[in-house]
Amino acid sequence: MEPYLPSASGSITKLASFTILLVFILSCFAFTSTEAYDPLDPNGNITIKWDVMSWTPDGYVAVVTMYNFQKFRRIKAPGWTLGWRWAQKEVIWSMMGSQTTEQGDCSKFKGNIPHCCKKDPTVVDLLPGTPYNQQIANCCKGGVLSSWGQDPSTAVASFQVSVGAAGTTNKTVRVPKNFTLKAPGSKYTCGPAKIVKPTKFISADKRRVTQALMTWNVTCKYS
Secondary structure (H helix, E strand, O other), rough: OOOOOOOHHHHHHHHHHHHHHHHHHHHHHHHHHHHHHHOOOOOOOOEEEEEEEEEEEEEEEEEEEHHHHHHHEEEEOOOOOOEEEEEOOOOOEEEOOOOOOOOOOOOOOOOOOOOOOOOOOEEEOOOOOOOHHOOOOOOOOOOOOOOOOHHHOOOEEEEEEEEOOOOOOOOOOOOOOOEEEEEEEEEEOOOOOOOOOOEEEEEOOOOOOOEEEEEEEEEEOOO
């Protein structure tokens, strides 16, 4: 009686099935990895620059600018959402080019009511068509941002904020904490605010240079 030998075709079929299964599993991992990391832009980030432009009796006025330094990843409608937590008991008296989603409890104020009294405000861009007296440069695009690699001129967003119950000098101002940045279909992780050299501004005729009173940066990376 001859010993049983498995057919070559049966072994090949099993090997082919195993190979297909292995490829499928690997492709699933590859897809997940692509969603969480962009190998074509490993150093891309969104930088938020906070420039204190003037002091007020109880705080300061600042211009906050967001730069999408990513090569390909843009922010689509309904746009970005930026949040932070105040270091002390700051309030937002007024804003231009953006607004907070909630006012919070401002019941302790009488007469002039702040725009926002929340400890952790959430800010969104204003929509196109906003009245000019509520706009500043690079605002009011509904939170939509191009990527730096596609169009640097539309990869910038800005708004102005008047902060009260805050420090009124470089030594008494406390930078906000726990910055968060959200965008449709994307998640970002933001580092701590870091005080840097004050931003310098060149006049239109390039004959005069002014600078911010204080500047800090926050870097947010796609995660």
